[in-house]
Amino acid sequence: MTEPKNRRGLLIILSSPSGAGKSTLARRLRDWDPNLCFSVSATTREPRPGEVDGEHYRFITESEFKGLVTEGEMLEHAHVFGNFYGSPKGPVEEAINRGCDVLFDIDWQGAQQITNSVLGQHTLSIFILPPSIAELRRRLETRAQDDADTIARRMQKSWDEISHWGGYDYVLVNDDLDETEEQLKTILTATRLRRLQQPQLTDHVRALQTEFEELP
Ligand code: ADP
Ligand code: 5GP
Numbered sequence: 001m002t003e004p005k006n007r008r009g010l011l012i013i014l015s016s017p018s019g020a021g022k023s024t025l026a027r028r029l030r031d032w033d034p035n036l037c038f039s040v041s042a043t044t045r046e047p048r049p050g051e052v053d054g055e056h057y058r059f060i061t062e063s064e065f066k067g068l069v070t071e072g073e074m075l076e077h078a079h080v081f082g083n084f085y086g087s088p089k090g091p092v093e094e095a096i097n098r099g100c101d102v103l104f105d106i107d108w109q110g111a112q113q114i115t116n117s118v119l120g121q122h123t124l125s126i127f128i129l130p131p132s133i134a135e136l137r138r139r140l141e142t143r144a145q146d147d148a149d150t151i152a153r154r155m156q157k158s159w160d161e162i163s164h165w166g167g168y169d170y171v172l173v174n175d176d177l178d179e180t181e182e183q184l185k186t187i188l189t190a191t192r193l194r195r196l197q198q199p200q201l202t203d204h205v206r207a208l209q210t211e212f213e214e215l216p
Pocket of ligand 2: 015016017018041042045076077078080081085086087105106107108109110111
């Protein structure tokens with residue numbers, strides 16, 4: 001990997017039970033910072049109405065998916081709701097080396113794999129909780145993307161996802177959307193200032209030292 005010229009890109013992971021609001025929040029973050037890249041996952045599930053291949057997901061077959069895993073092309077992968085999902089490695093490495101932050105909408109299994117990988121030190125993980133289970137169901141129903149069976153399956157799985165909240169750097173309760181968006185921006189702004197994300201500081205401090213030593 002080559003070093004980025006300036007700030008080093010972050011891997012920002014958003015996880016939540018389905019329906020808690022992570023896609024909505026991710027879209028708002030990108031409206032706020034258009035330089036933010038989305039990691040486009042590959043999946044074996046069928047596209048939903050309105051979903052565009054290459055934009056929302058790369059929709060691929062199970063054998064294509066397994067091939068990518070075997071070739072080591074996936075940063076992480078998991079089996080969720082009966083389908084395979086994974087984050088292709090190439091675009092992520094390319095983006096963070098350019099100093100761009102990459103946003104992942106992935107489940108706890110993927111979050112754990114990335115956090116424990118060599119890229120773990122450049123990762124910011126955030127878990128989004130719903131204000132209540134009743135509200136989670138209401139959001140899944142009003143999103144109107146899934147049939148009743150799928151919603152029931154997502155509700156059943158939600159506790160499994162929530163039970164992993166303790167493994168994340170930050171945990172937000174997404175009650176008021178505007179407030180959660182502000183909290184996310186605050187976290188991201190602060191994390192971008194971590195020493196590790198600013199390799200260019202070494203040169204700056206060196207310049208300060210030179211100037212200091214030349215003081216009359
Ligand atoms: P996820 O990506 O976590 O599955 P979505 O972002 O698709 O969830 O959100 C599910 C539904 O809930 C969407 O219709 C979205 O507009 C709505 N929603 C998200 N956050 C809030 C919030 N804080 N208050 C009310 N509705 C919300
Ligand atoms: P959906 O089918 O609703 O788009 O996504 C279902 C679940 O899969 C969500 O919890 C989502 O975060 C997760 N998911 C989507 N893409 C990936 C991925 O690339 N890796 C992992 N581990 N989970 C993913």
